[in-house]
Structure formats: structure tokens, C-alpha cells
Amino acid sequence: MLRAGFSDVLLLIYMAMLVMAAVALVMAAIAREDAYRAANKQNKMFWLILLGITVAVNLLVPIMFLQIAGLIATIVFFVDVRPALRAVSGGGGRRGGSSSDGPYGPYNGGR
Template sequence: MLLTGFGSFLALIYLAILVIAVVAFVFAAIAREDAYRAADKQTKMFWLIILGVTVAVNLLVPMLFLQLAGLVASIVFMVDVRPALQQVSGGGRRGGGSSSDGPYGPYNGGR
């Protein structure tokens, strides 16, 4: 019974790793090529190959070591490359203002 529970837990971990890899691959695919150069990151093709291999490994080769290496690549893309691409592309917060900006300018608590 304990092994069955551990097996289903491990299956959920593998599924989570696969979902992260697929999401990172999709974000890499829809970003513009010139945004990678402007953000001073590796090329779009580099990230598509790395993340594509990661998705393929997760689907076809159930080796935990390779899946963990792909997870590291996916996390690097999501926390380093994607925010840089969004910043260069003008994504993220509209207008580039701070979180305390209201519709008519900055809100500073009536000061």
C-alpha cells in the first residue's frame, strides 16, 4: 500500500515537471526572435532546442536524472529569460508604472 501511494506521488511529480517544461517551451516559442537579442540572452532557436529536448525526454525517456536536468533548464528560462523578454517586449505591467499608480497618476496616501 505504501509503495502504491509513493508511485502515484512520483507520477504527480513527473507530471508537474512535464507541465513546467511544456509551458516554458510555449513561452519560448511565442516570444519574438529580436527580443532574445535585445535582452542579451541566448537565441530563440537555442531555447527551443533545449526546451524541446526537455519535453521529449519527459515524454519518452523516464530517467529521473535527465528529467531533473530539463527541469533546471525550464526553471532558468522561466525565472531569468522570460522576465527579460517581457521587459524588452514591453510586456508585464501596462504603462511601466509602479504598483501604487492610480488611473490619474501615483497614489501616495493623500500626502
């Protein structure tokens, strides 16, 4: 019974790793090629190949070492590459305006 519960937890972890890698692959494919150069990161093809191999390994090869290596590559993409791409592409989180803007313009605290 304990072994069945453990295998369910492992299945959820594997599925989460697959979903993260697939999302990273889609985000890498959507980003522009020149954004990679402007952010001084590896080129787009490098990340597409690396993340594509990660998705394939998660789907087809049940070797935990390779899946962990793919997870590290996915985390590096999310933590380092994606924020740099968003910064050079103009997608810095908010869609324009400052942090004090309300729905009808800037909020100045009643002044």
C-alpha cells in the same frame, strides 16, 4: 500500500515537470527573435530545441537524470531568460502606469 502512495507522488512530480516544460516551450515560442538578442541571451532556436527535447524526454524517456537536467533548463528559462525577455519587450509586469495609479488615474493620498 506505502509504495502505491509514493508512486502517486512521483507521478504528480513527473506531471508537474512536464507541464512546466510545456509552458516554457510555448512561452519561448511566443517571444520575438530579436528580444533574445536584445536581452543578450541564447537565440530563440536554442531555447526551442532545448525545451522541446525536455518535453520529449519527460513524455518518452523515463530516465530521471535526463528529466532533472530538463527541469534545470526549464527553471533557468523561467528565472533568467523570461524576465529578461519581458524587460526588453516592454512587458515588465504592470501594463503601464505607476504603482500608485488607481482605476481612474494616479492616487495622490488626498492632496
